[in-house]
Amino acid sequence: MADISRADVEHLAKLAHISMSEAELEKMTGELGVIVDSVKTVQEAAGEDIPATSHPVALTNVFREDVIGHTYTAEESLANAPDAEDGRFKVPAILDEE
């Protein structure tokens, strides 16, 4: 079993901004261990001299003219916002302070 602890998963969940209950953390730790064990075999075949592929059909220098295309009005952009005020997105406190 891969050495993924409950504390690791708790940290990952924090990085990923997903609040998790104790039960969820417990379950996820077990599942992640099994999955990582199955996928880590890739290391066996990944020799030093093999180049990495990030894109299957690579293109280079994809440019476009530097002109303004279609733009959205503030109203359109805010139409789906959970909360808005004065033509801006409204969010709760950004800093964890009183």
Next chain:
Amino acid sequence: MTTTPHSTDLIRLTAAEMAAKLRAGEITSVDLTQAHLDRIEAVEPTLNAFLHVSAEEALTTAAEVDKIRVAGGAEAEKLHPLAGVPIAIKDLIVTKGQPTTAASKILEGWMSPYDATVVEKIREAKLPILGKTNLDEFAMGSSTEHSAFGPTRNPWDIERIPGGSGGGSAAAVAAFEAPLALGTDTGGSIREPGAFTGTVGTKPTYGGVSRYGAIAMASSLDQIGPVTRTVEDAALLHELIGGHDPKDSTSLPEPVPALVDAARTHDVAGKKIGVIKQLATGEGYQQGVLDAFNSSLDALREAGAEIVEVDCPSFDYALGAYYLIMPSEASSNLARYDGVRYGTRVLPEEGPLTIERVMGATRAAGFGEEVKRRIILGTYALSAGYYDAYYGSAQKIRTLIQRDFDAAFEQADVLISPTAPTVAFKMGEKTDDPMAMYLNDIATIPANLAGIPGINVPAGLSDGLPVGIQFLAPAKEDARVYHAAAALEELLGGKGEVIWQQIPDLASSSVDV
């Protein structure tokens, strides 16, 4: 006096036949669209293939096409061959005026301010859009059981799953709710549901169809493609949606190849078809699947094709590489759902109300279990100290898989394998075992990692359930998979085995639900 075909007969035509009847003025698009809407109303309580039905909009488009046809002249001449033939869109593809949810609570009620490029093309060609089809949340799954809005059932056996992630599109097409649909394929999400529902589905060459407006899961793997009942229909739809799009920087500059021509040529004499050793044997493959596969090989051989075996040793690592690359890209792509600019916002039940805590609560409530699992796995694979060992190694495997394909295509024009190791499984059978679910994709994943085209074509039944065969071709050679698939479809159909016509009558089976 002309006789109007009964509406239940109309929906059982192929898209090409529907298009021909529309052009000949034998039927109207309004009647054709209404027939599909009636079918949707009748079977949706059983299947749940649609998340949203846009009847009014579809009928408006249909009436427009009819009006142009009746008026005749240059405008009628200019109509796209598929104009007036209705279509369903996987709800991962954004549409203006209809909700797009990705089958996730986090996007419930969201209205896209723009159309995907493929949707723009469909609107331009005047195909009535029937609605948005169900999927695994954010296309993460192989059974459509991970939809936040309930699973879709397989019309061949409603106790079974229709495959995933595009189970909604596949079930809708198989059950005659729509003759055409769009899907997306990241690791097999068009082809595996095709295999499980007896439908045809293509994953085009990466970049062959614009991804602009497809909600991203894994950007280097995702590809939009057609879902239909026949190979010719798939080619017709593929030609409509394919081609270069400046809005997608990974879009290929080449024009879309002549796919319909390829789908209408059935001669395989002298063609070399490579059986991938790693994907045709071994454990996990059901006997019924192997039997249908071997019968297909026999039929192709009889028609003059040369069957050769090819060795792709790196495929043993494909599943591992995929389940590292896909979640890594997904964890990054899904970071945008934070409850700030759009989508659901959920406040934490207790404690201070900071943006951090609101994001945590929003994503906890908005994402389902499988999405969370993949985000956490991806975050792990990309984290400092593991990046080289996991993500880096997986990218190297990708190179090896491409090399295996390159070598295989030196020996064969197209490659062949079963599309999935099993037929459609029972609902709930694999939901508690993520690894068992992931193994469904074993045969479809290599094509996504290498960016090459693949097609599923129905090849028989095993205990009354469809078995699918997959053809693969080199990048940008999509025409080859259409040619091979059309040939096999013709060879099997010639023996009276048109799979999609053998689907049991859903109306009678739904009585027991």
